[in-house]
Amino acid sequence: MTATSETRIGQDILAALRAKMPHAVTEERWQTNDQVTITVKLNSLPDVVRTLYYEHDGWLSTMVGNDERSINGTYALYYVLSMEGAAKCHVVVHTEISPDSLEFPSVTPSVPAAVWYEREVRDMFGLRPVGLPDERRLVLPDDWPDDLYPLRKDSMDYRFRPEPTEDNENYRFVNDAKQETTVVPLGPLHITSDEPGHFRLFVDGETIIDADYRMFYVHRGMEKLAETRMGYNEVTFLADRVCGICGYAHSVAYASSVENALGIEVPARAQAIRAILLETERLHSHLLNLGLVCHFTGFDSGFMQFFRVREKAMTLAEMLTGSRKTYAINLIGGVRRDILGEQKAATLALIAELRAEVTRLLDILMSTPNFAGRVANVGRLDPQIARDYSPVGPVVRGSGHRRDTRADHPFAGYKLVGLPVNTQAGCDILSRTQVRIAEFYDSIDLIERLLDAAPGGPILTEGFTYRPHRFALGYTEAPRGEDMHWSMTGDNQKLYRWRCRASTYNNWPVLRYMLRGNTVSDAPLIVGSIDPCYSCTDRVTIVDVNKARARTIAYKEMERYCRDRTNSPLK
Amino acid sequence: MNAFTPPDELAVKPAGLSMSEDVARMKGTLLKNIRRSAYVYRVDCGGCNGCEIEIFAAITPIFDAERFGIKVVASPRHADILLFTGAVTRSMRMPALRAYEAAPDPKIVVSYGACGCSGGIFHDLYCVWGGTDQIVPVDVYIPGCPPTPAATIYGFAMALGLLDQRLKEETHHEAAGEKVALAHPDIPYGLRVQLEREARAMAGYRQGRDIVEEFLTLIETRDPAPVTARIGDLVTREGDPRRAEIFQRLQTVFTAAITGDAS
Numbered sequence: 150m151t152a153t154s155e156t157r158i159g160q161d162i163l164a165a166l167r168a169k170m171p172h173a174v175t176e177e178r179w180q181t182n183d184q185v186t187i188t189v190k191l192n193s194l195p196d197v198v199r200t201l202y203y204e205h206d207g208w209l210s211t212m213v214g215n216d217e218r219s220i221n222g223t224y225a226l227y228y229v230l231s232m233e234g235a236a237k238c239h240v241v242v243h244t245e246i247s248p249d250s251l252e253f254p255s256v257t258p259s260v261p262a263a264v265w266y267e268r269e270v271r272d273m274f275g276l277r278p279v280g281l282p283d284e285r286r287l288v289l290p291d292d293w294p295d296d297l298y299p300l301r302k303d304s305m306d307y308r309f310r311p312e313p314t315e316d317n318e319n320y321r322f323v324n325d326a327k328q329e330t331t332v333v334p335l336g337p338l339h340i341t342s343d344e345p346g347h348f349r350l351f352v353d354g355e356t357i358i359d360a361d362y363r364m365f366y367v368h369r370g371m372e373k374l375a376e377t378r379m380g381y382n383e384v385t386f387l388a389d390r391v392c393g394i395c396g397y398a399h400s401v402a403y404a405s406s407v408e409n410a411l412g413i414e415v416p417a418r419a420q421a422i423r424a425i426l427l428e429t430e431r432l433h434s435h436l437l438n439l440g441l442v443c444h445f446t447g448f449d450s451g452f453m454q455f456f457r458v459r460e461k462a463m464t465l466a467e468m469l470t471g472s473r474k475t476y477a478i479n480l481i482g483g484v485r486r487d488i489l490g491e492q493k494a495a496t497l498a499l500i501a502e503l504r505a506e507v508t509r510l511l512d513i514l515m516s517t518p519n520f521a522g523r524v525a526n527v528g529r530l531d532p533q534i535a536r537d538y539s540p541v542g543p544v545v546r547g548s549g550h551r552r553d554t555r556a557d558h559p560f561a562g563y564k565l566v567g568l569p570v571n572t573q574a575g576c577d578i579l580s581r582t583q584v585r586i587a588e589f590y591d592s593i594d595l596i597e598r599l600l601d602a603a604p605g606g607p608i609l610t611e612g613f614t615y616r617p618h619r620f621a622l623g624y625t626e627a628p629r630g631e632d633m634h635w636s637m638t639g640d641n642q643k644l645y646r647w648r649c650r651a652s653t654y655n656n657w658p659v660l661r662y663m664l665r666g667n668t669v670s671d672a673p674l675i676v677g678s679i680d681p682c683y684s685c686t687d688r689v690t691i692v693d694v695n696k697a698r699a700r701t702i703a704y705k706e707m708e709r710y711c712r713d714r715t716n717s718p719l720k
Numbered sequence: 721m722n723a724f725t726p727p728d729e730l731a732v733k734p735a736g737l738s739m740s741e742d743v744a745r746m747k748g749t750l751l752k753n754i755r756r757s758a759y760v761y762r763v764d765c766g767g768c769n770g771c772e773i774e775i776f777a778a779i780t781p782i783f784d785a786e787r788f789g790i791k792v793v794a795s796p797r798h799a800d801i802l803l804f805t806g807a808v809t810r811s812m813r814m815p816a817l818r819a820y821e822a823a824p825d826p827k828i829v830v831s832y833g834a835c836g837c838s839g840g841i842f843h844d845l846y847c848v849w850g851g852t853d854q855i856v857p858v859d860v861y862i863p864g865c866p867p868t869p870a871a872t873i874y875g876f877a878m879a880l881g882l883l884d885q886r887l888k889e890e891t892h893h894e895a896a897g898e899k900v901a902l903a904h905p906d907i908p909y910g911l912r913v914q915l916e917r918e919a920r921a922m923a924g925y926r927q928g929r930d931i932v933e934e935f936l937t938l939i940e941t942r943d944p945a946p947v948t949a950r951i952g953d954l955v956t957r958e959g960d961p962r963r964a965e966i967f968q969r970l971q972t973v974f975t976a977a978i979t980g981d982a983s
Contacts (some may be wrong), residue, residue, distance in 0.1 A: 188971055290811040290847065308844045310731035314811070369766060369809055370845040390841060393866065395771025436774065446796075456780035463777065471926060474770055475870060487923035490960025605965045607921040 157596065159181040159238035162205050166197065173197055176579055180621040181409050182556065183238035191253060194244045198228050199259040201242070206234030208539040208552065210624070211633040211650035212266035214274045216302045219249055220645075224276055226253060228263070228623060229633060237557050239622055246276055261477045262539040265658055273300040288368050293622075306473070307370065307377040313431075332659060348676070352669055360664040362657070375647040376639070379617065381407060384644060385479040391649060394437065397430045397475040398627035399634070399649060405560060406636040407622025407644075413613050418601045419483040419567070421603035424498075426466075426475050427625060428592040428599070432503065433462035434628035435592070438680045442582055443514065446523040451514055458506045465499045467490060483609030490641040493600050496716040500593050524578040527662045528675035532576065540656045542630020543588070543673025544679050547581035548682040549574040554626035561625070565602045568595060585680075601605060625654045629680050653679065734813060734849050737856050744866040747826035750800075751784040751797070756791035758828075758880055763819045764914075766848065767806025769867040775803070778869035781877035790876050794798040801879060804852040807835040807842040813849060820856050828879050829857045832872075900906075904936050911977045912936065920974050923967045931963065935970050948975070 156500055157179060166187075173193035176184045189197045201207040207230035215225045223245040230240045231316050246253050255278035256263040268287035289299075292313035327338040351359045371391065375384045388394040389402040401423050408415055417497040435460040443451030463473045469492060470478050478484050488496070530540070535548045545552050553570045555563045571587035573580035617640035625632050630652035638644035656679045662674050676704055739747075764772060778785050779792055789946060796819045821830075831852035834840035839850040850856050862875030904912055911913055919932035938954060939947050951971050958964040 162797065290809070292810055293847075305729055305846065307846055308723060308730045310849070311814075312732045313734075368847050369807060369842045370813065370847040371842070374845055375841070387841060390768050390770070390865075393768040393773055396768070437776075453781055456776065457782055460782040464726070471841070473774070474866065476865070485924045485926070487927050488960070489923070489927055489962050493962075608924055609921050611921065642868050 151160060156182050157185070159185055159232060159236050159240060161236055161240075161554070162232060163187065163202070164651075165205070169200060170196060184240040184241070184409065184622055185238070186243050186620075188243045188245070190243050191246065194226075194228075194242065195246045195254050195259045197242055198230070198256045198263070200584070201230050201232070201240055202260045205232055207232050207240065209260060209262040209266075210239070210539070210622075210631065210655075211374070211635065211647070211648065212270065212277060213635045213647075213648040214300070215269035215299065215637065215646045216274060217245075217494060218301060221245075223247060223341045224274060226270065227635065228256065228266075228274070229635065231554075231557065231631070232496070232680070233552060234558050239624075240470035240559065248610065251275060252277045252279050254279055257281050257283075259688065261537045262655075263655065263656075272298070274298050275301065291367065306375045307313045311318060317718055319614045348672075350664070350669060350672060355670070356568075357664050357667050357669060357672065362660070372647055372649065376644045379644075380642055381481050381638075381644065382427055383651045384647060385481065385602055386397055386477055388649065389476045389479075391651060392624060394434050395398070395430055395627040395629060395632075395652070397426055398625040398632050399651070400479045401427060401561060402623045402632045402634040403627045403636065403647070403649065404481055404623065405625075406634045407481050408620055409623055410619040410638060411613060411616060411672065413482050413610060415609060416607050417562075417604045418487075418606050419610075421562035421565060421599050422484050422608065423479070423598055424565075425488065425599045425603075427561065429462065429466050429469065431592045431628045432500075433466065433533055433691060434458055434631050436462060436507070438509075438585055438628075438677075439514075439582070439589075441677050441680075442524070442578075442674075443520075445677050446520050448517060448520060451510065451517075454510050455510040458503065458510060461499055461503050461529075463505070465496060465503075468499075473564075479526075479607060479680060482611060482613065483607070487608050488600070488603070496596065496600065500596055504590070504593050507589065521579065522584060523671075523674065524678075525575070526577050526579075527667060527671050529576045529666075530576045530659055532664050534659055534662045538558040538628070538655070538659045540659045541561075541652050542626070542628070542680075543658070544630065544656050544659070545582045546570070546584045548576045552631075554624055554631045558624060560623075562599050562603070566595060566598045578674060581678050587667075615642065620643060620646075629653055632654065731844075734855055736803075736854070737817075738858055743825045747828070749824045750828075757791055758800045758876070759791055759798050760801045760803050760876075761793055761796045761819070761829075762803045762805065762825065763796075763816050765806045765812045765816045765836070765852065766806055766809030766836055769832065771805040771836070774866040774869055775832070783869040783873060783962060785873050785876060788873065790873075797824065799827065801828045801876070802828055802856075803830045803832050804856070804858075805832045805836050805912045807839040807845075807848040808850065808852065808855055809848050813828075815856060817855060827857040828855055828860070829858045830860045830862060830875060830879050832862045832875070833867060834863060837861045837863050840865065878932070904940055906940055907936060911974070914973055914977065915970055916930045918969055919966065920971055928966075931966055932970065935967065935974075939974065 159356050163185065168195060173189050173196070174187050175190065175614065176188035180186065187346060202209060202493065208230040210231045212229065219224045226244050226246065228242040230242065231239055232238050232452050244253065253276060257267055257278070264285060266286065270276050271278060272286055272288045294311050294314055297311060307492045325447065346359065348362045349356050371387060375387060379387060381617040385404050386683060388399040391399040397619065436455050440455030440459065443449070443455060458643055466475050467473045469488065470486060478486060497712055508679060530544065530548045532548045532550065535545050535550055535568055541552065549572055551570050551572055554560070555568055556570045571584050573583050615638055617638055620635065620637035623634045623636065632652055633650045635648040637645040660676065660679060664672060667675060753859060762772065763773060777783060796802065802823055803822060804816065829852070831837050835842060836852045841850060842848050843850055849855060858877040860875060863870060864871050867875065915935060916932050918926040922928060923931055938950060943950065951974065955964055955967045958967055
């Protein structure tokens with residue numbers, strides 16, 4: 150908060166921007182030394198975002214819509230760019246939209262990464278992106294009434310449940326293929342893993358020509374909940390429940406967004422404990438993904454072995470936090486549990502066992518010829534497409550981009566210790582798996598180093614006051630990539646707005662390109678390789694458009710085909 | 721907008737499903753006579769994955785629910801037990817109902833996790849319908865956020881009636897005039913609060929409570945040696961440097977309190 154002009158990072162970028170577009174930027178506000186919010190004129194919004202994105206190594210981290218009519222009479226949009234060139238900082242491009250027009254020029258034609266954000270802001274606030282190529286609903290269910298925008302402050306009570314407008318799903322799926330194709334819908338229910346989602350594969354014979362998907366089957370309205378029923382500290386526990394696997398990363402991101410907004414100093418020991426727990430979470434998450442990769446390549450004993458070993462990471466989490474899910478540890482200003490000498494010794498013993506066991510399993514996995522055959526050169530993510538869509542985590546690192554929030558914008562305890570960024574240039578599933586393997590070992594090293602580097606002192610700051618309408622970003626590197634939160638404090642001991650963007654949100658839009666050109670039997674493997682908190686579907690309907698005939702086969706058959714690759718169910 | 725509206729008036733209620741008497745009777749017979757493996761199908765109605773991963777943990781080698789014949793299957797058509805996780809979201813209501821319809825009668829419905837049981841933290845939100853029992857009749861609830869694998873296996877055993885013979889049951893009945901003892905009555909209340917706050921800021925609510933309890937017990941104990949010497953001894957004897965640091969902080973608070981030094 151007390152940033153002085155000498156220590157601010159990113160001033161050169163702003164100077165260059167002002168030189169190129171002298172009249173675009175009207176205001177500049179610094180939240181921390183490396184976070185700045187610039188207000189731009191509505192019409193120059195796409196140009197400013199494009200300039201920052203392509204000319205200054207910016208990546209689109211999130212976009213926040215906000216109903217600020219009760220503060221200044223306008224709707225606001227905040228495009229958050231993570232600048233990863235020479236000066237590593239966050240530039241937030243803010244623009245105001247008049248409640249009379251409700252329109253803004255779409256950024257998507259200049260920066261494709263904005264597509265999901267602009268569809269979402271249309272759903273939630275009714276703000277119309279003019280020129281947006283894809284105008285379908287994104288977040289709200291098909292049976293939600295038109296013209297009811299949940300996040301507008303005056304639209305509805307957070308408990309309001311309107312009558313369903315219809316009982317059938319009516320989402321339009323997009324197919325860019327030139328030739329005639331067969332349609333393969335997958336979902337929304339499935340056996341192997343987690344969240345529901347509905348996929349449609351457009352295939353020609355065995356080859357996937359295009360793919361589209363309907364997500365957000367589990368949209369519940371957490372952002373509305375955070376600003377209505379909960380106080381600041383309760384939202385840390387709500388943020389834990391954004392994701393059952395990497396929830397702690399969300400909790401840290403949320404807590405640090407409020408701490409950044411209010412300039413609260415978190416004790417160094419609490420920062421180190423947060424980083425240790427984030428790495429613990431990464432251990433169990435990466436072991437989960439390695440297990441699933443085994444499963445999809447038909448190596449089920451590997452799957453069971455990885456899950457057996459993974460229990461050690463769960464034991465570690467339970468010992469350090471009291472719960473197998475690293476839940477309920479953060480408060481605004483610190484953490485709720487310390488790591489004493491006894492826990493430190495037990496942690497070191499557990500991670501040593503983990504390192505030995507996983508090394509043995511990985512030796513077996515990597516020397517299984519069938520494994521390399523299934524994952525090399527499959528599910529290619531082209532580096533240029535990655536650049537255009539801003540994916541995060543092992544997905545983007547597997548395509549050669551050096552992006553890791555822990556290294557680019559050190560937060561929590563990562564300031565105490567440096568860390569390597571692992572990249573692979575293969576762009577395929579093998580590369581993404583290798584990135585995860587390298588990160589697994591890094592996590593173990595980091596835990597060891599953080600345990601040693603953690604200084605003494607308290608673990609919680611108290612006695613600060615909340616001031617209204619302050620806002621800032623908070624970010625973490627979850628196992629699946631960067632989580633980005635944006636919070637604005639309110640004047641009633643509640644958040645005015647909380648925007649939470651999970652890592653997989655940035656990875657879905659590129660999946661379509663990863664699926665194209667691969668065979669149907671590799672589809673579950675490719676979807677699994679972005680580690681999407683999701684893997685498969687319970688039934689597969691095959692629609693052959695040439696014969697105008699539909700056939701449904703059990704999901705199990707699809708998964709069996711992925712594992713065995715014989716007796717195609719398409720024939 | 722801010723005026724109070726009873727939640728019942730805000731929310732449309734989805735129509736529930738009823739079970740015919742025949743099916744209920746068949747279900748009773750199934751539960752009594754089941755002498756084989758039970759097949760489970762998972763329906764995620766909008767959970768956060770936490771429950772799904774714990775179910776995974778329950779069926780993999782460490783906990784291994786399959787040794788009790790509990791097996792997760794790929795299609796609702798094979799299932800004896802339907803396991804509903806997550807608060808039912810608007811988008812998942814129809815897919816969840818289709819899964820319910822697809823499973824053959826008689827079927828047992830288990831509602832899994834805090835969100836499944838009641839809607840959990842999301843119970844009254846605009847895009848959910850609440851817990852599993854808002855859309856289908858539920859037989860067994862497995863609570864927890866998420867339930868541990870052990871709780872999961874216990875819940876399955878409950879669903880299958882395997883728990884009829886309990887090993888140990890204990891219930892506490894309050895006797896007349898029974899009272900809870902006051903903690904540390906000899907230590908001034910203000911000092912105790914100060915020490916507890918310091919311990920919490922240093923070591924958190926869990927370990928902090930253990931540590932301050934140790935400290936309070938020490939200063940309360942009647943002993944010929946002076947209390948300051950005993951505290952000094954506690955600090956020097958402590959092998960764990962972090963615990964020693966925390967004891968030292970408590971010592972500072974204590975010394976300041978008894979010497980009247982406000983700093």
